[in-house]
Amino acid sequence: MFQKLDDVVKKHEELNQLLMTEEVISNPTKLMEYNKALASINEIVEKYKEYQEIKGEYETLKEDLKSEKEHELKEMMLEEISELEEKIPHLEEELKILLLPKDPNDEKNVIVEIRAAAGGDEAALFAADVFRMYTRYAERSKYKVEIIDKNETGINGLKEITFLIKGNGAYSRLKYESGVHRVQRVPDTESSGRIHTSTITVAVLPELEDIAQVEINQSDLKIDTYRSSGAGGQHVNTTDSAVRITHKPTGIVVTSQDGRSQLKNKEAAMKVLASKLYEMELEAQRSSVESERKSQVGMGDRSEKIRTYNFPQGRITDHRIKLTLHKLETYLDGDLDEMIDALIAYNQAELLKNVGDEI
Template structure:
């Protein structure tokens, strides 16, 4: 591990010189690429420097203890030595995690699809609750939310809603949200006070750029039609809604939230590109050895990942056995505790598999 770390530090120092070279600065694309690599390496290099500094402090303390010291001073050195020994073990674990291969999609924006499953209107209402939860979470992290397409119900929920979250590291945090979310509560329309169980599916897709997915225009069938539902004065008066069918895969994407046909087409293409990228990613993941797969980050949208129980005010993530009795704050976007626990378990699994 330490030979690899020394190589990374050496590369980091070379990059540090290169990004200050006027010739490279003039080549903006090359300079930005190097700056990205330099920034990505910085946390690991700084952690390794901290490790080496702590190791030197341990060596110095051991040398001091070999001398004839006064008892009070000797005790202070021993206490400092004990603290640094604990610290260096923690730093070793942190370095192992930082050395794990990075998910190339982690820094990307995401496209989130929420669809009501079993439960009719109640499922649609909970789809609206989840949309608000992720919107509030994005707001807390100063990320931008943009609705790509939506299909509202008359009771205030969504049959489906597709939206983009733009922000640094959005995918690294939200990728664990893909799957089936189950809600247990008494619907407003339920006169007998019985608890109903409904489900909502969530899919989190990394935004795909042109360089990630090449789409041949000849593979697309684009249909335009009149919008329906909310959308201002132009609804039902102009053919602004767009449906794009990707002929080779049969994927269909519809967007009608914008008044402009061009904007709807742009949004629909973004969603299509993300879906095609997800298909390619799924193929790539399948080709990896089972031993290298994480138990947490599979993102299988058929897997029941979480239950929101309203009568008990609890949320349970079934993948890691985590139960929190703070339903209201979680639905208000305070989901970092869940995500942090998922990341920790994911990293632990990857560390086991990397040995």
């Protein structure tokens, strides 16, 4: 581990020197590239320096203790040594986590798809609740939300909705949300008070800044235009501005109708298509490496039941990490950080098991 950390410090010094050269200063592309590389390792270098200072202080105190004669001073030194002995393992654990391989998509925006599944109108109403939950979380996190496409029901529900969440690190926080979300509650239309179980599916994709990252043959696309419509099929406008793109080799269909023009909707739909194809490739790579697959907490598997929202008991349970929170009301209002932090910590622990020997 310490050899790796020394290598990171060396790289940090080299990047700082390169950033002061005329060649880099006069080249905006290189300047941006090196600054980004520097920013990606700043936290590791700072934490390693903190570790070295504390470890140095610890070694000095142990050495001084050998020659100290005064009882009171020895007691104080022993107390400080004890405190540092507690700190050092925690810092070493933090350094191990910082050295874990980074997901290259973590800093990206995310495309989220929510679809009502089993449960009819109740599933559509829950889909609308979960969409609101993510928009409230985005507001709390200073992210922005842009709707790409939505299909509403006549009872304020959502059959499906696709939207973009824009913000630094959005994917790193929301990537664990992919899967089946289950709700248990008494629907407003249920006169007998019987609890119904309904499900929705959530898919979270990293947004590709450049769709050229994915090879898409135009001859593989079937592009249709149609009139945008709202709930109940009422026409929103009188032009064929909505766009539907079918990728014939995979059968993937994407639509966009919330943009102001056909061009904007086509751009948005192509971005969703590229992100889906990119995710398919990532999933194929993950599946081919068993150890990496074990380190995931259900990311990308849309058939996996990941979470239950139980209204009668006011609780949310994540089945992957066996965590239950009794704060359903605030959770649905976007207070997701406790659950997300727990999922990240679990995933890091699993990764450490797999790469611990290498580190």
